[in-house]
Amino acid sequence: MNILLIDRFFLPNIGGAEFVFTLIGEALARSGHKVWVITNKYENYESPKKENIHIKYISSPQIITENKHWELKDKIRFTLNAVKAGISIIRKENIQIIHSNPTYPAIVGSILSFLTSTPHCIIIHGVRPLKSGALQEILKKNEKSKINSSAISFLTKFIFYLKSSAIHTVSEATKDDLLKLGVKKPIYIIPNAIQVKEAEKIETNPFQLVHVSRLIEYKNIQTAIKAINIVKRTFQKVILFIVGEGPYRKNLEELVSKLDLKDNIIFKGHVSDEVKTKLIASSQALLFPSINEGFGMVILEAFTQKKPVLVSNLRPMSDIVKDKKTGLVIHPFDEQEWANSIEEIFKDPKKTENMGHAGRNLLEERHNLEKYAQQIIAMYKKIIKNKD
Secondary structure, three states: OEEEEEEEEOOOOOOHHHHHHHHHHHHHHHOOOEEEEEEEOEOOEOOOOOOOEEEEEOOOOOOOEOOEOOOHHHHHHHHHHHHHHHHHHHHHHOOOEEEEOOOHHHHHHHHHHHHHOOOEEEEEOOOHHHOOHHHHHHHOOOHHHHHHHHHHHHHHHHHHOOOOOEEEEOOHHHHHHHHHOOOOOOEEEOOOOEOOOOOOOOOOOOOEEEEEOOOOHHHOHHHHHHHHHHHOOOOOOOEEEEEOOOOOHHHHHHHHHHOOOOOOEEEEEOOOHHHHHHHHHOOOEEEEOOOOOOOOHHHHHHHHOOOOEEEEOOOOHHHHOOEOOOEEEEOOOOHHHHHHHHHHHHHOHHHHHHHHHHHHHHHHHHOEHHHHHHHHHHHHHHHHHHHO
16 A cells, blocks of 8 residues: 655654654554655654655754744745645555644645545544643643643644544544544544564662653643652652653752752653663653643553553543553542552562563553554555545
8 A cells, every 4th residue: 555644753752643653654664565754854863764665854954953843934834845745746656545643744634635635544642631621730820831722722623624534543532532522524543552572681670760751741740759759758769760851841850959859850851762761671660640641652662661650540541551450540640649659669569560561461462563554554445445
């Protein structure tokens, strides 16, 4: 099958949505399908070079850097140039389906579908933050966040009206939210997957934990930090590595300083995949208190290393992590409950190990790339058949 993917970046280490889309491309290519990708270059990062993947870059590396976000002129330039490139690729390569990531790539896919009559599928990772009661706990404290949330809400609903044959989503929770928002298009649920690799053979630090995410307020890392402050009273050697960068890092650093946790909370910033993997592998568990996720790919990364995951009791995280089986499910803002759960992890290493192995088994059974590619292709075939 000949497939056109459209995304801002075709990279596994820029964001969760981009990570997922890169895995889709690689899984399809590995299964023998031909994949064309319209995307941007990102300074200092290289898109994966794989057989059967052909990448068309729209921008120069100078447009998108770590210190310069997309401006309106960049978005307009991308949209116009991507449409031009897409028409050429669709006609020349006999593209059978277009698959896009929100937001501007989805607009490009919609225009291309209208101009060429090629079926178009939009992936929606999550819309829960538009209605999440938990998120309101944060928004009511931050006027700027209210404005940003309103903008996100408008853009998300706008996507539903774009020309597309179907919506691809990653969890039952997101499908439920889409239906509540009145989406009438066919919705296909395909849970995310990851390349199943051998777990690292590395010694586990008995009091080490790790968190991996973009450092933004709704990732709720502040609750984990407050929990570490409680755990420290019993386990003085507790250490939490925080991996990632983002606009909320300064706030988190100030909280760490206020609580005198500089020896217990270590900010690692951006790290290589190798370093990230080793940090997960050497930890007892992954802490993931986020209140706003479409899926949470790092959960699968923890399962790869046979590590349990502590998550907020919000969907879809609580659907992926089974309480007491592959991790622990906790109230998002109760730092005492988080502290108790962390202490439970430390006090019963055998149970912790068993939960990690159960997570690995779930990963191999449900979230492997081979099965993932088969499900994606089956979805494409249904979309093409229904269009005809």
